[in-house]
Amino acid sequence: MPYEPPPELAELTLAEIAEQVASRKLxxxxxxxxxxxxxxxxxxxxxxxxxxxxxxxxxxxxxxxxxxxxxxxxxxxxxxxxxxxxxxxxxxxxxxEDAAFIAVDCERKEGNLAFRLNTDELVVAGPEHRLRAAGKPESPAIYLHVRRGVEARLNRSTWEQLAQIALDEGADEDNGWTVTSDGMEFSLRP
Missing domain, CATH: 3.10.540.10 (duf1285 like domain)
Structure with missing residues (x-):
């Protein structure tokens, strides 16, 4: 059977993303x-x-x-x-060299942050899939835990999507650069 990549993140609901995640047999x-x-x-x-x-x-x-x-x-x-x-x-x-995966897309879905990896895998940030900020404040690198200690680094456009989500939700210098997903708050600053 030919491989059928999942639809674009923007086209999926959170329930459909969860279904895609659950259907992947590892x-x-x-x-x-x-x-x-x-x-x-x-x-x-x-x-x-x-x-x-x-x-x-x-x-x-x-x-x-x-x-x-x-x-x-x-x-x-x-x-x-x-x-x-x-x-x-x-x-x-x-x-x-850096991270095993690259996060290539990010969408806010029903209060959660969903990411697509360069392998077409979908991951929702939360307690089991934490976001981690590394690097320097002026040039942060954001990583997403995927599984078993393996991470994905957000590419530049995905980092910009995440930063825009943070800005749209009121992030600034005064209240901190944070985002929430699945009940957890994550800093976007190292």
Whole structure:
């Protein structure tokens, strides 16, 4: 069956986004305990392009398949570390220059913030998918937790969409640059 990307975020209700999220079947990576480890010879560039043996992976379906196998080490003090591609038989390191995903669209839906990733995955910000501001106040980088320690960085146009949402809702220097989603407040300042 050919891959059918989800409709544009602007065309979906929050319930339809939730349905899209629930319909994505991810492998049960958390339950796999592979004995063999190694190097995948893969990297994800800062622009979201996936490479294998220094050549770009040009099939979006392969990137979507690999993206469901991603996990990231989290230390006891909450620090993040190495990214991995995990299968039932092996755990392979993957180099990630910045974030494993790029958030390419953002919409305010019924009080929540919905994002589309470069893999066509939809994510709603909230307790399990927190927004994190990094960088410098004059040039922040905003990240969205996707799953298993893996994040998406908002690209420039998505950051501008999010900043416009914050402005439309009264954000300014006095009351802070914050947005809310799924009952949580997130700062857009590092």
């Amino acid at each position: 492998p049960p990576v958390e339950g796999w305990k592979p004995e063999r480890t190694g190097d995948s010879n893969m990297r994800i560039a800062a622009d979201g392009t996936w490479y294998h043996d220094n050549g770009p992976i040009t099939r979006p379906a392969m990137v979507r398949a690999f993206s469901g196998l991603l996990t990231r080490d989290i230390t006891h003090n909450g620090e993040t570390g190495q990214h991995w591609l995990v299968s039932p038989f092996e755990k392979l390191s993957i180099e990630v």
